[in-house]
Amino acid sequence: MTAQIIDGKAFALGLRARVGELAAAFRGSAGRPAGLAVVLVGDDPASNVYVRSKGKATIAANMESFEHRLPAETSQDDLLALVERLNADDRVDGILVQLPLPAHIDAQTIITRISPDKDVDGFHPVNAGRLMTGLPGFVPCTPLGCLMLLEDQLGDLSGLDAVVIGRSNIVGKPMAALLTAKSATVTIAHSRTRDLSSVVRRADIIVAAVGRADFVKGEWIKPGATVIDVGINRTDEGLVGDVDFDGAASVAGAITPVPGGVGPMTIACLLRNTLVAAHRNAGVALEEGAI
Ligand SMILES: Nc1nc(=O)c2c([nH]1)NC[C@@H]1CN(c3ccc(C(=O)N[C@@H](CCC(=O)O)C(=O)O)cc3)C=[N+]21
Numbered sequence: 001m002t003a004q005i006i007d008g009k010a011f012a013l014g015l016r017a018r019v020g021e022l023a024a025a026f027r028g029s030a031g032r033p034a035g036l037a038v039v040l041v042g043d044d045p046a047s048n049v050y051v052r053s054k055g056k057a058t059i060a061a062n063m064e065s066f067e068h069r070l071p072a073e074t075s076q077d078d079l080l081a082l083v084e085r086l087n088a089d090d091r092v093d094g095i096l097v098q099l100p101l102p103a104h105i106d107a108q109t110i111i112t113r114i115s116p117d118k119d120v121d122g123f124h125p126v127n128a129g130r131l132m133t134g135l136p137g138f139v140p141c142t143p144l145g146c147l148m149l150l151e152d153q154l155g156d157l158s159g160l161d162a163v164v165i166g167r168s169n170i171v172g173k174p175m176a177a178l179l180t181a182k183s184a185t186v187t188i189a190h191s192r193t194r195d196l197s198s199v200v201r202r203a204d205i206i207v208a209a210v211g212r213a214d215f216v217k218g219e220w221i222k223p224g225a226t227v228i229d230v231g232i233n234r235t236d237e238g239l240v241g242d243v244d245f246d247g248a249a250s251v252a253g254a255i256t257p258v259p260g261g262v263g264p265m266t267i268a269c270l271l272r273n274t275l276v277a278a279h280r281n282a283g284v285a286l287e288e289g290a291i
């Protein structure tokens with residue numbers, strides 16, 4: 001079998017266009033654009049690239065972008081003070097503090113200080129709790145993007161066997177919650193899982209978020225399964241995912257490439273969450289299922 005390649009880049013472009021139209025309409029009814037503030041501490045080159053592309057995408061989607069670049073030696077108190085200013089700023093609907101943060105800053109302390117209503121990353125414990133209990137809130141962008149690709153590919157996920165490899169708060173745990181809410185049968189596997197290949201072999205859906213290049217092998221995959229590769233690993237051979245793409249593509253039914261799969265969906269979902277935040281914060285209705 002040769003897997004179908006899931007074109008996340010094309011899907012993300014479509015989503016961004018739809019968000020852009022709705023953001024233009026929001027601007028008309030609210031009398032102001034939706035606004036996203038992105039905070040970068042330090043000058044990590046990869047983070048710099050991400051922040052720049054987020055800013056461009058925000059403006060292209062008819063929203064306002066506020067960029068705050070702070071020196072690497074910024075104190076935790078100064079960063080908290082900026083977060084408080086952004087929480088209080090009515091032009092700012094969404095706040096993203098780029099991770100990772102320098103070692104002298106406790107990320108959890110910063111994330112917990114962002115207003116849950118502006119937490120478009122969906123990292124605040126209140127939004128994690130909302131996701132777990134089925135309340136409206138913000139869902140982390142990467143797993144939300146993965147879910148959109150899966151539903152586009154497979155339709156109803158009810159009853160399907162899903163294995164999520166990785167248990168981070170940012171990807172694995174929210175991904176498992178989303179799949180559970182869609183009535184998939186979900187297994188969370190991780191570094192201590194025994195006989196991982198046998199666990200993966202049962203799955204109709206595999207989401208790989210381990211952060212290790214080419215970790216998931218083609219021989220682990222059930223023929224016809226759908227594979228979502230969340231990995232972004234920089235190697236001598238360039239950017240590669242957590243899945244051995246060539247091995248997997250010869251057995252899977254469908255697979256996301258790296259680059260061009262999940263990554264572009266993350267940014268598109270960030271804009272989507274910002275649009276939703278703007279409507280909620282301004283008290284402007286957004287039609288159910290509009291996005
Ligand atoms: N508070 C916070 N929120 C985040 O959402 C967040 C973060 N911090 N820190 C870093 C990670 C990483 N991340 C990516 C976003 C887009 C691509 C992306 O668009 N990737 C492209 C190209 C990547 C490239 O060429 O470098 C692709 O996969 O096709 C990847 C990774 C968001 N992150």
Ligand SMILES: [Mg+2]
Pocket residue numbers: 214240244245246
């Ligand atoms: Mg390879």
